[in-house]
Amino acid sequence: MSTFTVPTKDQVSETHKVIFDNLQKALGFVPNLYATIAYSDNGLAKFLAYQNAKTSLNNKEKEIVNLIVSEVNGCAYCLAAHTVIGKMNGFSDEEILKLRSGNSSNAKFDALVKFAKEATLYKGHVDDATLNAFYAAGYTNGNLVDIILQISDKTAMNYLHNLTQVPLDFPAVPALEEVFS
Structure with a gap:
């Protein structure tokens, strides 16, 4: 059984609060898996930058x-x-x-x-x-x-x-x- 719970906005760093707000605006919610990445001090910003990088794929x-x-x-x-x-x-x-x-x-x-x-x-x-x-x-x-x-x-x-x-x-x-x- 997992020991992970999904952190809420009030449980994450100030940097992550801004990212949560941006996700909320863009998607209408903060996906639980993205929120879980916020356990890492740098993980969420790093991952989103990687995921949203330019690609040759449509x-x-x-x-x-x-x-x-x-x-x-x-x-x-x-x-x-x-x-x-x-x-x-x-x-x-x-x-x-x-x-x-x-x-x-x-x-x-x-x-x-x-x-x-x-x-x-x-x-x-x-x-x-x-x-x-x-x-x-x-x-x-x-x-x-x-x-x-x-x-x-x-x-x-x-x-x-x-x-x-x-x-x-x-x-x-x-x-x-x-x-x-």
């Missing part, structure tokens, strides 16, 4: 990576959050489930989700066929670097939730086994 591509990495890492919190964000970026419920299973009917997205899944499962290793399909779909070396950085961003959050088990503040999503059984 929002849909980032969500594809976020969904498959969270599925591979078994993170209920991030799956819930990125299902909501995926829908905000134009994915249907069916497309999100397909992405979580490692597939897409869009050829470019299919190459991306397969690459990100293998890279996550095998700790940065992908087979030649997957890598060749990734490049054949139009992705570049720059995209590869940005995808690995996106995987690291999501893996950090997945691990944090898997260890802390702070409450979900997004609608829970069913496990794939439940959906496809």
